[in-house]
Amino acid sequence: MNFEIPDFLPAVPEMFVLGMACLILVIDAFLPDSRRDITYGLVQATLVAAAGLTLWMMGPETVLTFSDTFVKDPMADILKVAVYVTSFLVFLYSRPYLMERGIHKGEFYVLGLFAVLGMMIMISGHNLLSLYLGLELLSLSSYALVAFWRDNSRATEAAMKYFVLGALASGLLLYGMSMIYGMTGSLDIAVIAAELVAADESLNIPLVFGLVFLVVAIAFKLGAVPFHMWVPDVYDGAPTAVTLFLATAPKIAAFAFLMRLLVEGMGPMHADWQGMMIILAVLSLAVGNVIAIAQTSIKRMLAYSTIAHIGFLFMGILAGTDSGYASAMFYVIVYAITAAGGFGMIVFLSREGYEADQIDDFKGLAKRNPWFAFIMLLLLFSMAGVPPTVGFYAKLAVIQAAVGVDLVWLAIVAVIFSIIGAFYYLRVVKMMFFDDPQDGAAEPVQPSGALATALSINGLAVLLLGIFPGLLLSLTHYAIIG
């Protein structure tokens, strides 16, 4: 066996983020609590620099390296940039929240940065092992993030649930991977795909058996029904800053993970996983949208809304066409931007001792602060998929993917549930614009510096991307189709 030095160049952003994460961990240990902003600044600078590196190295060709365990292609580049941007927003939104509660610690940022690294590896994984490693790095960082407000019993409980169920999902994933490995004799995504094409009929049952475990694990991680139980509990129990993180960037990485495993690896078995994903999509749309109506906590409501969005995301992927994958990629990026704004708004409205996590807390926001009520209005209509916000084009794209493969009934199911979904988004709009403020929240919300600016830009981006959706859509089509 001869050893050759791998081509490090495609993985430079990953190595940079890894190096910086270790460096910041050390630096942070020597900083007094009052200087925590240095950690924050370094982490944000790392994300900006990583984005610069990724953009600088962006190219149309697909490059494999590290014995084909790592891939760099246009999809990876674009998704990584999306991860940096959403993570940047998340850290920016989180800082005031953490400071007010006296938990502005370096761990939050360092763990966040390791999670970003995990996502990058998931996005670029081209081997069952590297994909699994990326996923575990993300998951372990996430468990710790949920638990990191250790004086808060609800957060601790949420972390426990998250960890147990997440570990179970990882186990299922590994089991499925081992089945696939046993049948195809390889961990390499491309080799698996080639083996599946050539596979003997008799291998069909064990292969489907393995596939089921993969799909279940993915559904667990994304929170698709019926593997969604942890989502509302964890979203609700975790500190809002952490919920904000969990709800955004990891979904982008999970999309890439799904693409690498199911589409690139198990692509020849599309007919098999399509049926499974249809069930997951319909259930997610139904359960997510219907149960969200009954929620009184806005964090839980958005958690169920996320579940419904996953259903839409699946619709794009299960179509099994390039334009379907591109639509799903567009959907997940749009979702991440919108969810960042939505959870960011909760962070923005909350203060020490007042979490603003009940839907009633939004009452009369239009009187207290018309501008941010307008921003929230845009975000909610985008989640509901009402034009001219960008959420509409995301739904348009995935519905088109489904109709394109003659799944018109699925498209109709999806739009019916999106009407049901519109109700609970509208209810929040109603509270903001038509109701009077509650007593506890009577004082005007004071916009504060960077958070307010970023949130405004986030909200307006939802509108501007809706008026000019062509660029982002072309970008996702370029990433998938070339």
Add this chain to the structure above:
Amino acid sequence: MFADWPVLSLLIWLPILGGFLVLVAGRDAPHVARRLGLAVAVGTFVASLPLWFMFERGTAEMQFQELASWIPAFNVNYHLGVDGISMPLILLTTLITVVVVIAAWESVKDRIAYYMAAMLVMEGLMIGMFASMDAVLFYVFFEAMLIPMFLVIGIWGGPRRVYATLKFFLYTFLGSVFMLVALIWMYIQSGSFLIQDFHALPIGLTAQILIFLAFFMAFAVKIPMFPVHTWLPDAHVEAPTGGSVILAAIMLKIGGYGFLRFSLPITPDASAVLDTMMIVLSLIAIVYIGLVALIQSDMKKLIAYSSIAHMGFVTLGFFLAFYIYSNTGDWEGASLGIAGGMVQMISHGFISAAMFLAVGVLYDRLHSRQIADYGGVVNTMPWFAAFFVLFAMANTGLPGTSGFVGEFMVILAAFRADFWIAFLAATTLILAAGYTLWLVKRVIFGAVANDNVAGLSDMNRREFFLMGVLAFFTLLLGVWPAPLLDVMNATIDHLVAHIAQSKL
């Protein structure tokens, strides 16, 4: 000199950007908001005049076209253009918006800048919808206008405004999403979102019927047709005066426009198969809803039901075409019915706007819409009474007013189809006379009912102006409908020629 200008883009974006300007500039200065809002509305109206004067009669081609790539990934273009059907509706929109802005001058006291902005943004969106030649662009405008209307009813509406506005939004949203699926299906088949390409697309009968039903969901809710009309009385009663005017004068027309632009030309065979259903539903709207209007005790509700009945004439006129053809063997009468429906839409735009404004005038003074609270208004408000009677007469379809022209044309067409259809349609002349004149009798005439009525003051100059403008157009269209028919003729003939060709 105007021919090369992007007139349609100007008409869409001037009010939208102007609306946001009003929002920014007028937030703490109501006077600025009012004047700026009026300036934008008048400016848009003036900018829309070239459409009328430069419009080339005698051709069914789309005019004033603008084309720019918008979403290349889906072959969606920013493609605008108007023909004889959409152009009059755009002018109606710009005119009614001026009326609504002036009507809000004193009657809206809370957050006037937001109100003006919402109205102007809505104007731009409605014009955009009428001018879209691309289905996605159409859909975007079609849906987007729900947002400002949702806020207008919800913020400035009456006591049950939240219920009414949620019902309004969800009903219309429910209708339109099925249309979206149908549009996407046709895109998959044709590779283009251009509405004209959909017109030319051959579609099998089963698919046509499903597509027709999807469109029906979207447009029947908008018009609204029986049995999906129940949101309208609620929305009208709770909406502020301006909201009611926009709703009745323009938003209802969107449903009728949709039938002409989408249902008839895209699914002619399904329309032929299902025309009995459409005619029956239209007749139910005309007769049954007319009866319902009789017993209303709330003036706005009465006018809302009367709107549903009058819009029944529109759909009746549109869907008589196939009936007439199978009966007489020629398409002559079909044009008559469709043209009658179009005239009825424009005419109803003026009359319903005037009726809701008249109720608004009374409501501003006594804060009641109950018929029982009034009586003998003529004694204290003679000018108002004169206008009210005029519009009431127009509403019943008195010859010489615009209300007569459209109804007469549709009834005439109905006679070519079937006597009994014509007979039932003509009962509206009695029913409308019944509920409208009874309303007039109870509110306007008789002895002064109570001290409140005795203390009423007649219309001020602003209100007089609004009523005068609408009265002018009602009478003009009533005695001289030729210019309007002239504009529409070529387009309607083209449409009839198109639906005469089976797509199977």
